[in-house]
Amino acid sequence: MSIHPLEFRLISNPNQQEIITSEKDWHNTIILGDCSKVLQKIPSNIVDLIVTSPPYADSRKKTYGGINPDDYVQWFLPISKQMYRVLKADGTLIINIKEKVVNGERHNYVIKLILAMQQQGWLWTEEYIWHKKNSYPGKWPNRFRDAWERCLQFNKQKKFKMYQERVMVPMGDWAKTRLKNLSETDQTRDNSKVESGFGKNVSNWLGRTMVYPTNVLHLATECSNKSHSATFPKSLPAWFIQLFTEPGDTVFDPFLGSGTTAMVAKELGRCYIGIEIKEEYYQGALINIEKLYLIVKIKVSLGLIKHKKLII
Amino acid sequence: MSIHPLEFRLISNPNQQEIITSEKDWHNTIILGDCSKVLQKIPSNIVDLIVTSPPYADSRKKTYGGINPDDYVQWFLPISKQMYRVLKADGTLIINIKEKVVNGERHNYVIKLILAMQQQGWLWTEEYIWHKKNSYPGKWPNRFRDAWERCLQFNKQKKFKMYQERVMVPMGDWAKTRLKNLSETDQTRDNSKVESGFGKNVSNWLGRTMVYPTNVLHLATECSNKSHSATFPKSLPAWFIQLFTEPGDTVFDPFLGSGTTAMVAKELGRCYIGIEIKEEYYQGALINIEKLYLIVKIKVSLGLIKHKKLII
DNA sequence: GTTCCGCATGAATCGATAG
């Protein structure tokens, strides 16, 4: 069995009713369309993890999505309801979000969203903090730089899959650089991670005492990609994918953007499903993911990777 | 004018109706009593900053306060209403709080409290994150150590007093160097800070590029002083007092505990008002603050501090 | 006097056991 070609399923018009019946059809697929519509066609209970960064509320109309802060909760609830349906019972939902400042005040649409999602049946298991180490500089009369975002964890039930050992970090003084190392590795070692989690990093750290991390993640924002409104660095979905899924599991992102979640899922040996509404971002995601397949193909042809490792 | 003796006002029974009419009477006073009662006697618009860490919700009845999570908001709202009244128009309220895990899920009483306080007229200006480097250890099947707490900033109006330059930090890792120094300095150089903010630390920073901090604070909890169960380290209120008040301003804490807020306010040359309901903590706070006065007295007698600096 | 090492100690949470 060799690397199968990409099978990207393009549903530009969701009403065309392309019938997809089996669960398998959705694996490793990204779809162009409005996720509130496309989600209705995805079978129930097929996703192990949802990692997503929905478009932030913004009163400016032209931006991506452009949902008004006051309408945000009502806009999001139908989508979260569908996410609840497609997620497996022991799966996890991670939402990366941060409220905007509106009229000098933090808007309350995020905390209202938490309450509304609890009404839908979601359990608000935990709130992780993403501490952005190098956020954009800036100073305002009333506030400092905003250097953190919420990563809200929701579950359908109290028992869910979690593999804590995978994200253990070196102890003590190395704690400072714990996730920085992890982040750097993500950027350099593409597919070695398919084999064994974070690959050689783990072996480097063996012999040193490993400890469990906390619910505060120190990750640098990626400064490289300026073209899109890139939401999170690859190390952010990587951390949650490692923590909440096994290789072969399915990771879903209804707001795929430039494809970060799908790329990381692929790199870590997970299946991915992604939806993106803007064709510009969708095309970028296609290219980014296709690159991954090409890189793997080249490495295999050079004998750098053993064949059997690639079959997903 | 010499150092006036301590005038601690003991109101063990708030119904005794000790009449306090003038604003001045409340300066540098700590009161034993239920803050929801005592607050009603404090004049309006006399406080520049409230820094407080209310008792966290806890279903166990015995513990301090022991407010049930489901009753927390209704318990707190009368107090926040009084805090609104005593705070000056351009003053600030900082609440250090974190929701407990109840039944495997983060309870929503904190975010409900935010919404309810907005209904009272409070502006939710900002949410600072206190990143606790040494939080309580533990590993559980479904979560990691909780290493952060919320510091919610509320204001009465969009324009408020803020002195951002005072909390500027050396470029680089401001958390590790600056605030650790500050913590150590607080313990050793008590009143030198009265003169110029953080005192000699500033001179250490000369020559280094100073930058504004972010809304993420790295502070370690002060541990292993068996006598006190201080909720937050002195550097936490110190940071907000520096940021939101000038010397001579009044800092208020309705849940004084062992007196941390009052001690820091005193050390930084601000006036303090504190309320504590448990006599055990109240006595401890009395002792802690009295120590500060004694230290000042001794230093003056030794000629280590100039007299005029001490008049508050 | 330094530096180093051992140890107690937390605003915790879960699961099991008991009423």
Place this chain on the structure above:
DNA sequence: ACTATCGATTCATGCGGAA
């Protein structure tokens, strides 16, 4: 079934005693 209590778990920090 639901609530109350208890033991086990776990690591950054700062103190005291030792080298």
